Amino acid sequence: MFDSLFGLFSTDLAIDLGTANTLVYVRKQGIVLNEPSVVAIQKGSDNSQRVKAVGKEAKEMLGKTPGNIVAIRPMRDGVIANFSITQAMLEYFIKK
Numbered sequence: 001m002f003d004s005l006f007g008l009f010s011t012d013l014a015i016d017l018g019t020a021n022t023l024v025y026v027r028k029q030g031i032v033l034n035e036p037s038v039v040a041i042q043k044g045s046d047n048s049q050r051v052k053a054v055g056k057e058a059k060e061m062l063g064k065t066p067g068n069i070v071a072i073r074p075m076r077d078g079v080i081a082n083f084s085i086t087q088a089m090l091e092y093f094i095k096k
Contacts, residue, residue: 012027015094018078019075019076021034021036022034022035024094038055038058038072039053039072040061052069054088055096
C-alpha cells in the first residue's frame with residue numbers, strides 16, 4: 001500500500017554514467033535519455049568556468065571551438081575525473 005502512495009510523490013530514476021554515453025532510465029518509461037558524456041566549458045579571463053553545452057550539442061563542438069571554449073569528457077575509464085563538471089552534466093540531464 002505504501003509503495004503506491006510514495007510512488008505518487010517521486011520518480012524512480014536510474015543513471016548510468018558511462019565514459020562515452022550517459023543513460024537515464026525512468027521506471028515504467030524505459031530509457032528516456034541517451035547522450036554523450038561531454039560538456040563544453042567556456043573559460044573566463046578570471047579563470048572561471050561556465051557550462052556552454054552538454055551532451056549531443058557539446059559533442060558536436062569537439063574540435064570546432066574557439067580557444068576559450070573547451071569540450072571535455074568528465075568521465076575517464078568509468079571513473080569521475082572532474083566532479084564539478086560531472087555534477088553540472090547530471091543536473092542538465094535530470095532536468096532534461
